[in-house]
Amino acid sequence: MNREIQLIKRPESTPNHDHLKILNTDTPQPEEEEVLLKTLYVSVDPYMRGRMNDVKSYVEPFKLHEPISGGVVAQVSDSKSSDFEKGDIVTGNLQWKEYVVSKANSLRKVDPTLGPVTTSLGVLGMPGLTAYFGLTDIGQPKQGETLVVSGAAGAVGSAVVQIGKIYGCRVVGIAGTEEKTRYLSEELDVDVTINYKQQNVKNALEEACPQGVDIYFDNVGGDIADTVYPLLNKFARIVQCGAISSYNIPNDQGPRLQMHLIKSSALIKGFTIGDYQDRFKEGFDHLSTWLKEGKLTYKETFQEGFENIPDAFFGLFTGENLGKQLVKVANPE
Amino acid sequence: MNREIQLIKRPESTPNHDHLKILNTDTPQPEEEEVLLKTLYVSVDPYMRGRMNDVKSYVEPFKLHEPISGGVVAQVSDSKSSDFEKGDIVTGNLQWKEYVVSKANSLRKVDPTLGPVTTSLGVLGMPGLTAYFGLTDIGQPKQGETLVVSGAAGAVGSAVVQIGKIYGCRVVGIAGTEEKTRYLSEELDVDVTINYKQQNVKNALEEACPQGVDIYFDNVGGDIADTVYPLLNKFARIVQCGAISSYNIPNDQGPRLQMHLIKSSALIKGFTIGDYQDRFKEGFDHLSTWLKEGKLTYKETFQEGFENIPDAFFGLFTGENLGKQLVKVANPE
Known part of the structure; x- marks a missing residue:
């Protein structure tokens, strides 16, 4: 007995239960150089929305009537590879199935001494690396510069604000709930926070950035980005990591920039994180060192149960997650 | 007896005779380290539209009820500086006056052996340097890449397409008249031309760029830019030199990019050309060498008479100029 989640219809705007379906399916058997995995934690990430459209992009669109795939932490329950044995905890880009077979060479063992295994989907995984390379390589942060971060309390944003502080920036974080802005200011030392659902963002940003904006790490695009552009300083850098406010609006329009x-x-x-594949070790080493030194912290938001993966994904677009949104599917054995 | 052209009202959209006024004024006298100049040629450039708005920008806005200033070629008619003598041909950023006094140290002598003195306002001046640094530093052209240039028959664009060919790019030039597209293909060896006023730009661009777009040198922004964005290749570079289609449209809207x-x-x-001030000599040396070798050519469009400067400027926004638009004000003595 096994379950999987398929894309059954491409969303034109906001994804909902019309688009994803949970189906019963067989438990597959591993062949040579493959392993059978039991899914423990599933990562839901905003970028996955893009893969639901049938358009050319940096990654192939999800296929209709096939399982969604994304970042997963799993446990080896049967191995036909000498690299893995039963019980190993691994991470990889895997189909959304309770039990899934994967080629051994596309998996990475999770080192449990670095932190909870879920960090391999967050601060020590794709979101952490995205924050690190986007901010350091594109943003080029310098001591004393003003860094504005939108989606600042999300998985990527919360790492960006902290890395910005490590580099000596004055950090302004934009988020959508009081819980998030409190987290940013009280736990992450963000200098100024803006609640875009309660404040006039233009006025608040002007007040928060009397010296203008040197770096804008943009996870959201849309109206919020529009208010940042007029404040850019000479030679400002905008790290275009995401544009979540546009993902569900076909032909979204706005002021020309x-x-x-x-x-x-x-x-x-x-950019997308694959652009930095050759430098992953550098990023991982920095992130894990900062984590160990206590300079980098993280938050995780959990839903429980395989059947709740779709809702956890949909919740990304209403801003329900604080830090990394995960779904706990099963306990390790 | 002297004349000058003042900004008397800030345009909200397209500039016209309501905004510029020709006034009679006195002929000034030079003091120590100054020279009196007779204006020979005046350059009108699209960027000047931006200075007519009262907003913070990389250059100060023009002041109301003061003369416009811009690129000018002039002849020294009286000198209180040891660096210049009567008869010298100079260029500088000067007020629009028939006779104007300038500090000697803000002028540059024009070397007449390099070409007609007007080239110091075009291919060997600000537009040529803009093309050179924008394309080489931001565009990073590589052999075999596809370079798309909008405003391709203008002062900057016509230099960009030729420098692109020097670097081995396949060049697609977009312009608005048959005379311009013929100039691009017949005289500048542009591989494919698109007449945006007569062709469906989207279809024409897709056909012209079967391998996608690696570099887009954008002088116009607006609808034309919108059609280029979906064709960008991985790691494409867009050189945002101008956005003339938006200059006269307050709060211009379009698809989010x-x-x-x-x-x-x-x-x-x-970018603006001032960003490259430290490298002007490098740019000038390349441009003048290519000009001498015949790898770089240019066209100039002239109006005659000081009183026609405003019309020459207005004509930039209706695409009347082929190559560099100049106004001949007087003959040298």
């Missing part, structure tokens, strides 16, 4: 870039000789650079 | 940047890990970088 080219003139802001010209006026401030500013740069916007999009 | 962030997701295109993320999908293709692309970069947009705005």
Whole structure:
């Protein structure tokens, strides 16, 4: 007895239960150089929304009537590979199934001495690396500069604000609940927080950035980005990590931004974490060192149960998660 | 008897004769380290529209009821500086006056052996340097890449397409008249031309760029830029030189572009020529060498008479100029 979650219809705007379906399926058997895995934790991430569209992108679109795949922590329950044995905890890009077979060479063992195994899906995984490379390589943070971060209390944003502090930036964090802004200011030492659902973002940003904006780490795009552009300093850098406010709006329109870039000789650079594949070790080493030293902390939000993966994913677009959103599917054996 | 052109009202959209006024004024006298200049050629440039707005930018806004200033070629008619003597041809950023006094140290002598003196306002001046640094530093052109240039028959664009060919790019040039597209293909060896006023730009661009777009040198922004973004290749570079289609549209709106940047890990970088001040000699040396070798050519469009400067400026926004738009004010003595 096994279950999987398929994409059964492509969403045109906000994804909901019309688009994802839980199906009963067989438990597969591993062949040579494969392992059978029991799914423990599933990561839901905003970028997955893009894969639900049938358009050319940096990753292939999800196929209709096939399982969704994404970041997963799992336990080896049967191994036909000499690299893994029963009981090992691994992470990889895996299909959303309670039991799943994977090629051994696409998995990575999780080192449990570095922190809870879920950190391999968060601060020591894709979101942490995204924060590290986006901020350091594109953002080029310098002591005393003003860094604005949108989606600041999410998995990526909460790492960005802390790395910004490590580099000596004055950090302004934008988020959508009081719990999030309190977390940012009280636990992550963010200098100024803005609650975009309760404050006038334009006024609050102008007040928060009397010296202008040197770096904007953008997870959201949309109206919030529009209010940042006029505040850009000469040679400002915009790290275009995400644009979650546009993901569910076909042909989203807004003020044209080219003139802001010209006026401030500013740069916007999009990226995806695969661009930095050759440097993952460097990023991982920095993140795990900072974590050990207590300079980097993290929060996780859990839902429980395989059947709640879709709701956890949908919740990303209403801002329900504080830090990394995960679904706990099963206990290790 | 002298004349000058003042900004008497800030345009909210397209500038016209309500905004610029020709006034009679006195002929000034030079003091120590100053020279009196007779204006020979005046350059009108799209960027000047931005200075007519009362907003913070990389250059101060023009002041109301004061003369406009911009690139000018002039002849020294009286000198109180040991660096210049009567008869010298100079260039500088000067007020729009028939006779104008300037500090000697803000002028540069024009070397007439390099070409007609007007080239110091075009291919060997600000537009040429803009093309050179924008394309080489931001665009990073590589052999065999596809370079798309909007405003391709203008002062900057016509230099960009040729420098692109020097670097071995396949060049697609977008312009708005048959005369311009013929100039691009017949005289500048542009591989594919698109007449945006007569063709469906989206279809034409897709056909012109079967391998996608690696570099987009953008002088115009607006609808044309919108059609380029979906065609960007992985790690594409957009040189945001201008956005002339937005200059006269307050709060111009369009499709949000962030997701295109993320999908293709692309970069947009705005700039102004002052950013490269320390490297002007390098740029000038390259441009003058290419000009001498015949690898770089140029076109100039002239209006005659000081009183026609405003119309020449207005004409930039209706695409009347082929190559560099100049106004001939007087003959040298």
